[in-house]
Amino acid sequence: MSKNDLKSLDRNHLIHSVTNFRAHERSGVSILERGDGAYLFDTDGNKLLDAFSGLWCVNTGYGQESIVKVAAEQMSRLPYATTYFGFGSEPAIRLAAKLADRAPGSLNHVYFTQGGSDSIDSAIRYITHYFNAIGKPQKKQFIALERGYHGTSSIGSGLTGLPAFHVNFDVPLANQHHIPSPYPYRHESGDDPAALIASSVKSLRDKVGALGADNVAAFFCEPIQGSGGVIIPPRGWLKAIREACTDLGILLVADEVITAFGRTGPLFASSAEDVVPDIITLAKGLTAGYAPMGAMLFSDEIYNAIADAGINGAVVGHGTTYSAHPVSAAIGLEVLRLYEEGGLLANGEKVAPIFEQGLQALREHPLVGDARQRGLLGALELVADKASKQRFDASLRLSARIQKKAYENRIIFRAFADDILGFAPALCYTESELALLFERLLQTLDAVLDDIDVRRSVA
Numbered sequence: 001m002s003k004n005d006l007k008s009l010d011r012n013h014l015i016h017s018v019t020n021f022r023a024h025e026r027s028g029v030s031i032l033e034r035g036d037g038a039y040l041f042d043t044d045g046n047k048l049l050d051a052f053s054g055l056w057c058v059n060t061g062y063g064q065e066s067i068v069k070v071a072a073e074q075m076s077r078l079p080y081a082t083t084y085f086g087f088g089s090e091p092a093i094r095l096a097a098k099l100a101d102r103a104p105g106s107l108n109h110v111y112f113t114q115g116g117s118d119s120i121d122s123a124i125r126y127i128t129h130y131f132n133a134i135g136k137p138q139k140k141q142f143i144a145l146e147r148g149y150h151g152t153s154s155i156g157s158g159l160t161g162l163p164a165f166h167v168n169f170d171v172p173l174a175n176q177h178h179i180p181s182p183y184p185y186r187h188e189s190g191d192d193p194a195a196l197i198a199s200s201v202k203s204l205r206d207k208v209g210a211l212g213a214d215n216v217a218a219f220f221c222e223p224i225q226g227s228g229g230v231i232i233p234p235r236g237w238l239k240a241i242r243e244a245c246t247d248l249g250i251l252l253v254a255d256e257v258i259t260a261f262g263r264t265g266p267l268f269a270s271s272a273e274d275v276v277p278d279i280i281t282l283a284k285g286l287t288a289g290y291a292p293m294g295a296m297l298f299s300d301e302i303y304n305a306i307a308d309a310g311i312n313g314a315v316v317g318h319g320t321t322y323s324a325h326p327v328s329a330a331i332g333l334e335v336l337r338l339y340e341e342g343g344l345l346a347n348g349e350k351v352a353p354i355f356e357q358g359l360q361a362l363r364e365h366p367l368v369g370d371a372r373q374r375g376l377l378g379a380l381e382l383v384a385d386k387a388s389k390q391r392f393d394a395s396l397r398l399s400a401r402i403q404k405k406a407y408e409n410r411i412i413f414r415a416f417a418d419d420i421l422g423f424a425p426a427l428c429y430t431e432s433e434l435a436l437l438f439e440r441l442l443q444t445l446d447a448v449l450d451d452i453d454v455r456r457s458v459a
């Protein structure tokens with residue numbers, strides 16, 4: 001089928017994620033054709049350096065033949081197996097055991113989902129079931145962070161703390177609440193990490209106090225806020241939050257959909273601070289984007305309470321057709337092998353300092369107010385005035401310009417609406433590919449700065 005025919009069919013029929021429908025009709029689709037390592041190729045013949053791992057997920061890079069091989073073998077042997085009626089499959093059983101073995105604390109129980117949003121919804125359902133089971137049915141209030149992202153499902157989208165995901169969807173719900181983001185660059189504490197941590201813990205305690213601790217079920221947070229602008233709390237923040245949740249008698253849910261599987265260094269970002277959440281939600285790097293799959297891990301305590309509540313024979317009424325899909329699980333096993341035995345985690349740790357140096361060097365650029373990074377997850381925050389941290393006027397549509405010029409310079413990254421640029425290079429990146437990333441990124445920033453109206457806006 002011709003490229004133009006595909007573009008016409010796309011315009012008329014395919015609904016794209018998080019987009020303005022009419023704007024997409026006008027601009028049309030950029031059709032990706034294939035991928036190889038850190039690169040994507042489109043139907044216009046462009047070889048694009050992917051500095052965002054698809055959507056924070058292709059941690060292994062594209063074209064890993066061993067992943068393709070295990071997927072094909074599993075599809076040939078057993079393409080589908082349900083977990084209903086007591087059935088299971090070897091790949092799913094083995095993957096669950098490997099995740100439990102590597103997870104912190106007693107997070108020994110794994111429910112497989114279709115993706116990150118589904119993992120969040122599953123967590124909410126199991127938390128609700130848990131508190132009902134232990135005789136605390138009043139614990140129905142949920143707290144999350146402003147600028148947090150917990151998917152776009154009908155319930156989880158209310159925990160997401162980004163207004164764009166709320167408009168016309170009637171969320172947040174009445175039992176969903178938010179506290180300020182632990183945002184070092186824009187927090188009143190300035191360069192005092194201890195003050196920011198104390199302020200964040202106080203906000204949580206105050207919110208729980210206002211709602212009543214007996215009414216609050218859980219606090220959801222990302223160890224690093226991804227779609228909110230790669231907001232990196234100071235080290236010690238997650239541990240302090242863990243301690244506060246324990247003291248308040250509420251569950252801590254660590255949303256590691258983005259941060260797990262080497263993205264920030266270790267297999268789980270929570271492990272970097274020796275934090276044991278009550279629940280961890282996963283997706284993205286679990287299968288490196290090669291097939292849909294997410295997971296939710298919960299503790300022995302939660303599992304046993306739910307299990308004991310069903311002692312009269314009542315089932316736990318949660319499940320989906322594609323939970324623990326054997327092909328996705330086989331892929332997950334091979335991806336995990338590539339992380340560990342294949343050296344991807346080690347390579348990510350080796351090149352992370354180079355990634356950090358490249359981002360920090362761009363602080364000198366006239367457009368850049370802040371650079372931040374943890375592992376191979378990073379961001380640049382663009383400002384009109386470095387001294388006051390004043391953002392650019394929205395009328396400039398700076399993010400849209402940057403996205404366009406980046407594509408022209410054959411590099412892909414995320415330009416958020418508030419002029420934050422997000423980066424998540426694959427764990428397979430080489431030093432030369434990182435050099436190319438920063439070369440093309442600098443070209444893009446310089447090209448945007450050359451626009452007269454942008455240059456006039458810079459203090």
